[in-house]
Amino acid sequence: MPRKRASRRLAVDVSLLAVALAFALPLAWVLLSSVDPRANLKVKVPDGFTLGNFDAVLTPDITYTPLLNSLILCGGATALTVVCAALAAYPLSRFRSRLNRPFLLTILFATGLPITAIMVPVYALFVRVNLIDTVQGTVLFFAASQLPFAVWLMKNYMDGVPKELEEAAWTDGASSLQSLVRIVLPLMGPGLAVVTVFSFVMMWGNFFVPFMLLLSPDQMPASVSINDFFGNRGMVAYGQLAAFSVIYSTPVILLYVLVARRLGGGFALGGAVKG
Numbered sequence: 470m471p472r473k474r475a476s477r478r479l480a481v482d483v484s485l486l487a488v489a490l491a492f493a494l495p496l497a498w499v500l501l502s503s504v505d506p507r508a509n510l511k512v513k514v515p516d517g518f519t520l521g522n523f524d525a526v527l528t529p530d531i532t533y534t535p536l537l538n539s540l541i542l543c544g545g546a547t548a549l550t551v552v553c554a555a556l557a558a559y560p561l562s563r564f565r566s567r568l569n570r571p572f573l574l575t576i577l578f579a580t581g582l583p584i585t586a587i588m589v590p591v592y593a594l595f596v597r598v599n600l601i602d603t604v605q606g607t608v609l610f611f612a613a614s615q616l617p618f619a620v621w622l623m624k625n626y627m628d629g630v631p632k633e634l635e636e637a638a639w640t641d642g643a644s645s646l647q648s649l650v651r652i653v654l655p656l657m658g659p660g661l662a663v664v665t666v667f668s669f670v671m672m673w674g675n676f677f678v679p680f681m682l683l684l685s686p687d688q689m690p691a692s693v694s695i696n697d698f699f700g701n702r703g704m705v706a707y708g709q710l711a712a713f714s715v716i717y718s719t720p721v722i723l724l725y726v727l728v729a730r731r732l733g734g735g736f737a738l739g740g741a742v743k744g
Contacts, residue, residue, distance in 0.1 A: 502711035522712035546611035626660025
């Protein structure tokens, strides 16, 4: 029996190691190729060390402007998503209605719709309302596409905040909006962090939406401009592509580091509902 249990544990460890290698190899290629003067598709230790790949991509046209565009698009859309998700999740969490479950199932179905299936009517609509090739139009669509799942996440975290705390605030004269902003949201810090990181990451890596809705090259985000490293006839600047990928991943890593404490924490309820 112990031998059988040990063999199962070994099989699980080998499987986990294989999965870890599947994720680690692409990351190793990006890191090694970014400092390799003769980078190719092979994962190898560079023959020489160089920062020339970073020098080649650290220009306003290649990196700075696209990254700024990405921060504006994804940052604005993430803020709009979090605010709208909190306002939508609050009545779903606090007020009982026969329409709550059908509404939640409807927005859950909306999360399963592929963006490619709705881009043609969205493109036609944006052309008609003069939102095509505009930052605000792309921000609105980004937020709308992430809002259904954000509402689900926010509602589940909001259910964990005791309603007695809000009732005490209502007794002191607070409105529903004040109790949401001052009581509920501060206590569900991990939920806000999860929704923020998830929404930002999903928007940050989105290529298709800005590629379709933005036409001007000076408005393209980094997720679209990275396509410029793939030249004609299969020619690819692998070293510069890897260096750009390292820079492109930095904002997401920094965001996770900033909210890591909130992700690891629990609800700050303490003994507020005791007694």
